[in-house]
Amino acid sequence: MSEFSSKVRVQPRYVAHLDMDAFYASVELLRYPELRGQAVAIGGGSDHQPVVLADGSRSYATLRHYIGRGVITTSTYEARALGIFSAMGIMKAAKLAPDAVLLPTDFDAYRHYSRLFKAAVASITPHIEDRGIDEIYIDLSDQSEPIHIVAARIKKAVTDATGLSCSIGVASNKLLAKICSDLEKPNGLTILTEADLEIRIWPLSVRKINGIGPKAAEKLEQLNIRTIAELAKADPGALQDTFGSSYGAWLHNVAHGIDDRPVVTHSEPKSISRETTFERDLHATTDRTTLYEIFKKLCERLASDLQRKGYIGRTVGIKLRFTDFSAVTRDVTLPMSTDDANAIRRAAGECLRRVTFHQKLRLLGVRVSTLEKKDTRTTSQPSLQGDLFATDADSV
Structure with missing residues (x-):
């Protein structure tokens, strides 16, 4: 080995996962600050808007009086403590917390705040992978400042731009960063080192790994595998026999914190x-x-x-x-x-x-x-028949 190559240092990889805290609910609390600290659910139709009373105060609908089959889109942490989570039927949620406040969804507002927080992060680093309305991955490997300072600066920029808090997990790859961002919610900042894997990640349920759903977890439980530690210690051959060669090998790798996926800063929607x-x-x-x-x-x-x-x-x-x-x-x-x-x-x-x-x-x-x-070309407006639900006046 040459003298030069022996002195070469491998640049450490730092990937952050930023997840906005109870995003939809937090946006609503900006609009209705008097609801802070209360159990609030977001979902259903638009017929349960808050009503402004004569004295200027607001009257809010509650889960108790909801009739329909709408689902919870999200909820505040206080509502989650009562068992109310996203995708739960509102009628079921009403049995758990009948006096929880129910607000309608406002996706235009959520998209507005989504654009604000992403722009705030982009002002610090352009290496961002958009993963949806309330989460992104950030490649911080090229940052010259200590990583905890950069992450804290990103959190402050997001709060300054939106008035909302976020949680950030930083690790050597996307898999671990996503798990970390959930460890200290809300308003958390978790930085995972290689030495922390067995201490902080292995005791967690296998469901904490993004990509292990209910059916896979059920199969793993049949193999007496419930935690990430048990998955890491499982025989790789047995995993491949049960789940197939590709998914079985993936399970073995992720349990050991192995994930080589890059942060994709640009992709075209399909x-x-x-x-x-x-x-x-x-x-x-x-x-x-x-x-x-x-x-x-x-x-x-x-x-x-x-x-x-x-x-x-x-x-x-x-x-x-x-x-x-x-x-x-x-x-x-x-x-x-x-x-x-x-x-x-x-x-x-x-x-x-x-x-x-x-x-x-x-x-x-x-x-x-x-x-x-889209470019400067003229787009089409094809002359097709009217749609099935149209009235005669609307049909062309």
Whole structure:
């Protein structure tokens, strides 16, 4: 080994996972600060808006009086302490905490604050992988400052820009960083070293590993594997026999903290979609007017999303879910790409005409795929038939 090579130092890899704390709920608490410290659930339709009283105070709906099959989108930490979590049915949540406040979702506000916090992080480092409305990965390997100072600076920038708190986990890879960001919530900052793996990560449940879902966890439990430590000590051959060679090898690696995935700072979306689950099942004929308004609004919001993100697309599709939970999808490819709401509606309406409505509907979605960046070219507004839910005046 040459004298030069013996002095070469490998640059340590630092990956941060930033997760906004109870994001939707926290945004709502900016608007309604008097609810801080209370059990608050976000979800359901828009018919439970706060009411301003004569004295200027607000009256809030509670879970106790909710009727419908909506689900909880998120909840404050106080509500979580009572057992109320995202994706739980609101009626079920009402049995656990009937006096918890219920607020409607406001995704326009959440997207606004999402853009604010990501811009704040980007002002410090551009090496960001967008993972959704409330979380990002950040590659901090090239930072000259001590890593805890950089992470603290990012947290402060996010709070200054939004008034909201976030939790950051820093480790040698994305897998461990994501686990770490959840260890000291809310407003946490966790930096994991190689020596911390067995102490802080191994005692955790295997479900803490992103990629191990309920079915895999159930199979692991049948092998008497419940913690990450037990998974790390399991025979790799036995894991591959049970889960297949690829997933079995992955389980062995992640239990030992091995993850070589890069922080991807740019990727093009494959599709953009909007969908909604109805408060009650809707009939294609008797609820035609209601369905049309929902359908039209979905197409308008989808077009707005495309325009805001600077994309146009050629393939328009629909997604339907019926009362029995069976799902149907249809799509059509246009002669030219578009981001126009009317063009999307007419194309999606063409897809609706190819569906047999044998039951009532519980969900409707619209998507645009085969995306490309919009330029100065004129986009299409294809002359298709009117959609299935349209009135005669709306049909073209």
